[in-house]
Amino acid sequence: MSSRILSIDDDAGIRRSLGAYLEDCGHEVIEAADGRSGLEAFERGQPELVLCDLGLPDMSGLEVVAALHARSPDTPLIVISGMAAVGDAVQALKRGAWDYITKPIADFGVLDTAITHALERAGLIRQNREQQARLEAMNRQLAHTLRQLQEDEEAARTLQQRLLPPDGLGFGAYRFTRRLLPSAYLSGDFIDYFALDGQRIGFYLADVAGHGAASAFVAVILKTLVGRYLRAHVRQGDATILHPAQTLAQLNRDFCAEGLDKHATMLYGVIDQREDLLCWGNAGHFPYPLLHDGVGARFLAHPGRPIGLFENARYQEHCLHLPQRCRLLIASDGLLELLPPQPRAGRAEGLLPHLDDVDGSLENFMQRLGLEQQAERIDDIALLEIDRHG
Amino acid sequence: MSSRILSIDDDAGIRRSLGAYLEDCGHEVIEAADGRSGLEAFERGQPELVLCDLGLPDMSGLEVVAALHARSPDTPLIVISGMAAVGDAVQALKRGAWDYITKPIADFGVLDTAITHALERAGLIRQNREQQARLEAMNRQLAHTLRQLQEDEEAARTLQQRLLPPDGLGFGAYRFTRRLLPSAYLSGDFIDYFALDGQRIGFYLADVAGHGAASAFVAVILKTLVGRYLRAHVRQGDATILHPAQTLAQLNRDFCAEGLDKHATMLYGVIDQREDLLCWGNAGHFPYPLLHDGVGARFLAHPGRPIGLFENARYQEHCLHLPQRCRLLIASDGLLELLPPQPRAGRAEGLLPHLDDVDGSLENFMQRLGLEQQAERIDDIALLEIDRHG
Known part of the structure; x- marks a missing residue:
């Protein structure tokens, strides 16, 4: 290891012998005869190590040590002091010297070891x-x-949130509550509900395969x-959106036309408030909607084909009259991950005990499933509750 | 600095005096009288530093040094050797000892310094x-x-790419070439073109404010x-998509209904192949489309209101007959960033000299603007070229 070493000593003889030894060891040596020129030589020469005698003519060796340490604490600094001045050597160590050697230097091997260790x-x-x-730097770059x-x-998440309907929206006796819990920033699950006219409400929950930005x-x-079908109804009297089976078929055709190699499950329903009639179509959505009719909870179990797989898929429409007091819950299949492992259909059964109260809240349902606590999710979870109070 | 030190020496007197000194210095001392028990004590005691005499009764000190170094290269190991055995000490340093001290130890300060330096x-x-x-670990977490x-x-980018029409698609004498160069993974610029029927082609370039996932x-x-309007035409004979001004007005209404707090500029055009008639509407798009009609290039300069700002915005339709040989270029305003800074309208003028050849290619146009080289972009760039060859 060859280094540039600054040797500060007022004794020309010692400087010479030290210099000769260090050069023999392969080092480059800069010499200075007093403190001030030593400090100057340090600035000029940028040595990698300094040897400094403590007994200098112009300033105290300790001052030189303190000045060098303040200037460059990482440059090794070895003081050389007379045998009698061990106290000074200790002072020098306190002020930043790395090591000390006593003069006269009988064994240059000791000096060599001290230099080697200091440089290491x-x-x-x-x-x-x-x-x-x-x-x-790598961290900063990654973090940036x-x-x-x-x-x-x-920003995209904010936009997606804007696309959602207001939570807790009421239409007459019906109140719509929703939760969207994405596994990433962006959700492949989606919920919407809207007035079709003064009498009817449309609503859906869609679950696109996968999750994240693409979904x-x-x-x-x-x-x-769906927004376009709604406006076609409102502005041009197009009745598609009033009929769940037709809406799903239209949506499936339009979606297939995009050629996206993606599919989604969806439940679309229409509630006629005057008749308290619920009609819906199921495009492969699972778990099935859960209805609590005041007596008990049951699944509205009707399978159907997902959106985006079969261009000419047909959908069925199912209708039932809703009682004065009832509760309809639609969830995406991410919810099933929270239930004890069982065959998929069996697992959904695990939801029933949690919907045992027609007056319960969605918040309470979520708490019972431990849904609030779940921080990391492997799939998006969407929940839509429709509540009819008599 | 208090440390656990293993002292290996067969001389009980030296072990005692060394041990006493080290304990006085505040260290905890483990002792061993030969190599084998030294290695055992090392395993058992997990010392932070080892002092090892080179002259041991059962195995050579150098073997012990090599074994300790192999076992734990980061544990400092100081050998103690007789004055006469400096050669052994050098061998020990080569095998992994950190330092050596000669016996008899006249000055325990030397030992202390060696220990302190080794521990440091x-x-x-x-x-x-x-x-x-x-x-x-932090890097790994960030990188993950x-x-x-x-x-x-x-994944979202792949999906967005799937939504684009094939590059270089031909409709009779017309060929459509497109480039989409996002500033991030995802682009707020978009291009599409499609057959409206056997005779007409629809096309547009849209530039959503901002960039990235939200745009x-x-x-x-x-x-x-737009896809929905197209299918409404194909399936239900809805003529909206055939008329640029109507299409933009419809799009603006539908878009405003989403309440997204976003807006976009767009140029939508229809080419009637039989008549070689181009009709278009401009929803705030800038730079204006550039037409090279075989004689020279000029802007088709007609302003209009962006999509998404004014719910009842109206749009104008402009038409012109296209010559046998011509070239229409539509670009998003990200392209203007490549031109020398000037007032915005003035800057677009800088595009004209680059469209001086009716037979030039989009590739060549991009090269002349240095567009291929641009790796980092502050805005998305979209380019659509429509080429008519006689």
Whole structure:
């Protein structure tokens, strides 16, 4: 290991012998005869190690040590002191010297070892620092890129939230409550409900295969299409949106036309408030809607084909009259992950005991399933509750 | 600094005096009288530093040094050797000893300094390693989260690509070439073109304010709505999509109904192949479309209101007959960032010299603007070229 060493000593003889020895060891030597020129030589020469005699003519060796340490604490500094001045050597160590050697130097091997150890230690400190700087720079870069992407998805999430209907919206005796708990920033589950006219309410819950941004894109496509059918009804009297089976068939055709290689399950329903009549179609959605009719809870079990797989899929329409007091719960299949493992259909049965009260709240239902606590989710969870109070 | 030190020496007197000194210094001392028990004591006691005499009765001190170094290279190991055995000491250093001290130990201060330096160095090595491990763990965590988000956006990007029409699609004498260069994973610019019937082609370029996932969402909404108008034409004979001004007005109404607090500029056009008639509407899109009619290039400069700002915005329709040989270029305003800074309208003028050849290619146009080289972009860039060859 060849290094540039600054040797500060007022004794020309010692400087010469030290210098000769160090050069023999392969080091480059800068010499200074007093404190002030030593400090100057340090600034000019940027040595990697300093040997400093404590007995200097112009300033105290301890002052030189303190000045060098303040200037460059990571440059190893070895003081050389007379046998009688061990107290000074200890003072020097306290002020930042790394080691000390007593004069006269009988065994240059001791000096050599001290220099080697000091340079090794300085190397480790430098390595420490460089490594840390490198890793920190990498961290900063990663964190920066991550923040950009997070902000990007956060903005998209805000937009997705804007597409949702108000939570707790009431239509006459019916109140719609919704929860959307994405597994990532963006959700492939989606919920909507809207007045079709003064008498009827349309609603749906869609669950796009997968999750994250790509599935959220598809959810946006579904929402846009349904929104378009709604406006076609409101503005042009197109009746499609009033009929669940027709709506799902139309949606499936429109969606297949996009050629997206994605599919979704969906439950679309219409409630006629005057008749208290619920009609719905199920496009492969599971778990089935859960109805509590005041007496007990049961699934409205009707299978159907998902949206986006079969261009000419047909859908069935089911209708039932709703009692004065009832509660309809529709959930995406992410909810089933919270239930004890069983065959898929069997697992959904596990939801029934949690919907034992027609007056219970969605909040309470979620608490019983431990849904609030779940921080990390492997799938999106969407919940839509429709509540009729007599 | 108090440490657990293992002292291996067969001389009980030296062990005692060494032990007493080290305990006075505040260290905890484990003693062993030969190599084998020294190695055992090392395993059992997990010392932080080892002092090892080179002249042991049962195995050579050098073997002990090699064994300890192999077992735990980061534990400082100081050998103690007789004055006469400096050669052995050098051998020991080569096999992993950190330092050596000659016996008899006249000055225990030398031993103390050697121990202190060795422990400091071991501490630095440990600190190095811990710091590195900590930063690396942080890096891994960041990289993992980043990878998840990147995969998420990458999947959405793939989906967005699927929504684009094939590049280089031909309709009779007309060929459509497109480029979409997002500034992030996802683009708020979008391009589409499609046959309206055997005679007419519809096309548009939309530029949603902002960029990234949220703007891409909005682009998907626009694309879905236009797709719906197209199918309404194909299936139900709805003529909206045939008329640029009507299409933009309908799109604006439908888009405003979503209440997204976003807006977009868009140019929608229809080409009648039999008549070689181009009709278009401009919803705030800038730069204006550039037409090279075989003689020279000019802007088709007609302003209009962006989509999503004014619910009842009206749009104008402009028509012109296309010559046998012509070239129409539509670009999003991200392209203007590549031109020398000037007032916005003036800057667009800078595009004209690059469209000086009616037979030029989009590739060539991009090269002249240095568009291929641009790796990092502050805005999305979309380019649509419609080429008529006689």
